[in-house]
Amino acid sequence: MASQTLQxxxxxxxxxxxxxxxxxxxxxxxEGQAYFDKVMAEDSRIEPxxxxxxxxxxxxxxxxxxxxxxxxxxxxxxxNWISRAPSLKRKAILMAKVQDEAGHGLYLYSAAETxxxxxxxxxxxxxDGKAKYSSIxxxxxxxxxxxxxxxxMVDGAAIANQVPLCRASFxxxxxxxxxxCKEESFHQRQxxxxxxxxxxxxxxxxxxxxxxxxxxYAPALMMFGPPDDDSPNSKQSMAWNIKRFSNDELRxxxxxxxxEQVKVLGLTLPDxxxxxxxETKKWEHGPLDxxxxxxxxxxxxxxxxxxxxxxxxxxxxxxxVREAAAAxxxxxxxxxxxxxxxx
Amino acid sequence: MHDxxxxxxxxxxxxxxxDSGASAxxxxxxxxxxxxxxxxxxxxxxxxxxxxxxxxxLRLGDDALILxxxxxHWISRAPELEEDVxxxxxxxxxxxxxxxxxxYAGGLDGRSEDDLAYLRREHEFRSAALFEQPNGxxxxxxxxxxxxxxxxxxxxxxxxxxxxxxxxxxxxxxxxEVDYHRDHSAQWVLRLxxxxxxxxxxxxxxxxxxxxxxxELFRDDELTGRLSEAGAAPQPSSxxxxxxxxxxxxxxxAELEVPNxxxxxxxxxRGLHSEHLGYILAEMQVLAREYPGASW
Numbered sequence: 001m002a003s004q005t006l007q008x009x010x011x012x013x014x015x016x017x018x019x020x021x022x023x024x025x026x027x028x029x030x031e032g033q034a035y036f037d038k039v040m041a042e043d044s045r046i047e048p049x050x051x052x053x054x055x056x057x058x059x060x061x062x063x064x065x066x067x068x069x070x071x072x073x074x075x076x077x078x079x080n081w082i083s084r085a086p087s088l089k090r091k092a093i094l095m096a097k098v099q100d101e102a103g104h105g106l107y108l109y110s111a112a113e114t115x116x117x118x119x120x121x122x123x124x125x126x127x128d129g130k131a132k133y134s135s136i137x138x139x140x141x142x143x144x145x146x147x148x149x150x151x152x153m154v155d156g157a158a159i160a161n162q163v164p165l166c167r168a169s170f171x172x173x174x175x176x177x178x179x180x181c182k183e184e185s186f187h188q189r190q191x192x193x194x195x196x197x198x199x200x201x202x203x204x205x206x207x208x209x210x211x212x213x214x215x216x217y218a219p220a221l222m223m224f225g226p227p228d229d230d231s232p233n234s235k236q237s238m239a240w241n242i243k244r245f246s247n248d249e250l251r252x253x254x255x256x257x258x259x260e261q262v263k264v265l266g267l268t269l270p271d272x273x274x275x276x277x278x279e280t281k282k283w284e285h286g287p288l289d290x291x292x293x294x295x296x297x298x299x300x301x302x303x304x305x306x307x308x309x310x311x312x313x314x315x316x317x318x319x320x321v322r323e324a325a326a327a328x329x330x331x332x333x334x335x336x337x338x339x340x341x342x343x
Numbered sequence: 344m345h346d347x348x349x350x351x352x353x354x355x356x357x358x359x360x361x362d363s364g365a366s367a368x369x370x371x372x373x374x375x376x377x378x379x380x381x382x383x384x385x386x387x388x389x390x391x392x393x394x395x396x397x398x399x400x401l402r403l404g405d406d407a408l409i410l411x412x413x414x415x416h417w418i419s420r421a422p423e424l425e426e427d428v429x430x431x432x433x434x435x436x437x438x439x440x441x442x443x444x445x446x447y448a449g450g451l452d453g454r455s456e457d458d459l460a461y462l463r464r465e466h467e468f469r470s471a472a473l474f475e476q477p478n479g480x481x482x483x484x485x486x487x488x489x490x491x492x493x494x495x496x497x498x499x500x501x502x503x504x505x506x507x508x509x510x511x512x513x514x515x516x517x518x519x520e521v522d523y524h525r526d527h528s529a530q531w532v533l534r535l536x537x538x539x540x541x542x543x544x545x546x547x548x549x550x551x552x553x554x555x556x557x558x559e560l561f562r563d564d565e566l567t568g569r570l571s572e573a574g575a576a577p578q579p580s581s582x583x584x585x586x587x588x589x590x591x592x593x594x595x596x597a598e599l600e601v602p603n604x605x606x607x608x609x610x611x612x613r614g615l616h617s618e619h620l621g622y623i624l625a626e627m628q629v630l631a632r633e634y635p636g637a638s639w
Contacts, residue, residue: 075418075419079419083416084626086630086631086637087457087461088408089378089442091438096431098431102431194639201638310419314419317480317481320541321423321481322423323539324534324541328534
């Protein structure tokens with residue numbers, strides 16, 4: 001059987017006493033590529049120790065670290081309302097949600113670390129403005145209803161994006177996504193509940209809810225990324241079994257879901273052009289302002305500067321704490337070694 | 344108070360002995376009491392505090408609430424992601440205790456946890472000054488948490504054998520959580536005190552900032568006297584010896600001394616607070632005040 005030769009090839013050669021010859025290296029790459037191609041063809045999984053094409057590694061590292069950064073920056077607009085949550089139950093739910101996001105960041109950074117980059121470096125790239133995060137978090141959370149709209153729409157869009165990622169070809173990413181998606185579905189439900197309570201509350205509360213939905217609608221739709229004809233990397237990601245559906249496909253599906261749910265809320269979506277196309281059997285939406293999207297992406301959104309500064313500030317203020325923990329661990333290890341030496 | 348160690352933690356708030364099947368609020372170690380259970384028991388008339396117990400629950404509930412409000416500020420600002428999670432957890436635990444205690448306290452006159460949290464004025468709060476002290480740097484937050492968790496542990500541990508079964512039930516859940524808080528803060532006291540020169544300097548400073556508010560926690564008054572007589576709650580002064588011994592062990596390991604500072608007169612139990620509480624309440628209560636009567 002030809003496939004017998006196609007076995008997993010370790011990413012790093014086992015320790016050797018001398019540099020591998022160029023011929024050896026080329027053979028390893030060829031074998032690795034053959035195994036990788038087989039995994040892709042079988043829609044199976046690549047694990048961190050397997051050989052992988054450098055571009056695949058780079059793409060995943062960028063995507064997973066951006067995803068992690070989005071979780072961490074995404075804590076800020078919601079943390080902004082913890083102290084003002086209007087009931088103790090809502091306060092508890094919101095705290096738990098923001099805490100979950102820190103947890104998601106942690107497993108995503110861990111998944112990204114398996115590709116060879118330490119968390120510190122990723123954090124540094126975020127703070128230096130070299131790494132991106134989801135642009136949606138550069139919009140301000142102005143009212144309590146934004147906690148509802150963020151949960152319902154932003155987390156809803158994230159779920160639509162992330163459920164297919166549970167099958168991503170890179171094992172650690174797919175597995176992290178399974179857990180993240182479970183928690184995200186709670187997040188979306190709590191957002192929906194907040195809006196439901198508001199839309200059935202006083203006229204002022206209902207207005208607050210509608211205003212939040214109006215403001216978050218377009219940015220949430222743009223979370224799926226640029227339109228398919230303007231998304232150069234999508235094709236390669238789909239060939240690598242990282243991405244399963246195109247941006248527009250996911251976006252249209254999401255619009256359909258929103259349309260059903262917004263009726264239950266008794267609110268409206270700020271888009272007169274939403275319709276179900278009987279021919280294509282797909283939902284369609286009105287035009288989106290992609291110029292604004294690119295502005296925010298380029299760093300000129302309402303909160304870009306604030307979000308990054310807050311992250312830098314927390315990191316800098318915590319430096320002496322991290323140094324203390326490291327110094328303590330080192331001293332303890334030294335003590336332990338001395339004890340063992342004496343014994 | 345009974346001197347039964349941790350006491351029986353499988354007490355029910357229904358008060359109906361042996362009727363476990365009928366009560367959704369029965370507490371067993373694996374089925375911890377939630378704030379919603381207490382609110383339900385209170386609304387059904389199955390749990391009603393005496394006037395003294397309600398006042399006492401208000402004190403403890405306010406302590407926990409104000410601390411949760413302070414700790415919540417750290418989420419997204421902690422020195423490490425792991426600490427965002429840890430401080431968030433502690434804040435959530437404290438908020439859970441606050442909700443249970445306030446739900447129970449409100450059972451006296453039909454007020455909900457939210458009525459008590461959002462519609463009382465500053466002088467109606469019963470928290471001690473320690474809980475409202477600003478977060479400061481991470482060392483100050485840890486010093487405050489260290490004192491709080493060792494104090495709350497001793498208090499809740501004794502309350503598990505309170506003659507008031509609801510108070511005992513709340514304490515049974517809380518004491519396990521506060522035990523983790525003790526571990527968390529003690530671990531950090533060691534790391535900060537024995538880490539670098541800077542962290543040690545900050546830790547020493549932090550204890551100086553926090554220690555003036557320690558005494559107030561252990562002061563007896565008429566209310567605690569009556570509750571102690573009734574076996575419902577310990578005299579605060581009776582917790583001091585264990586508190587001093589256990590915190591002393593950690594401080595000794597951290598090569599720190601109890602700071603030589605003067606105690607503040609306190610007054611929080613009578614509604615006389617430091618200047619910080621007004622701001623905390625202004626922020627916490629803003630929506631309830633802005634939209635009176637709305638539900639969220």
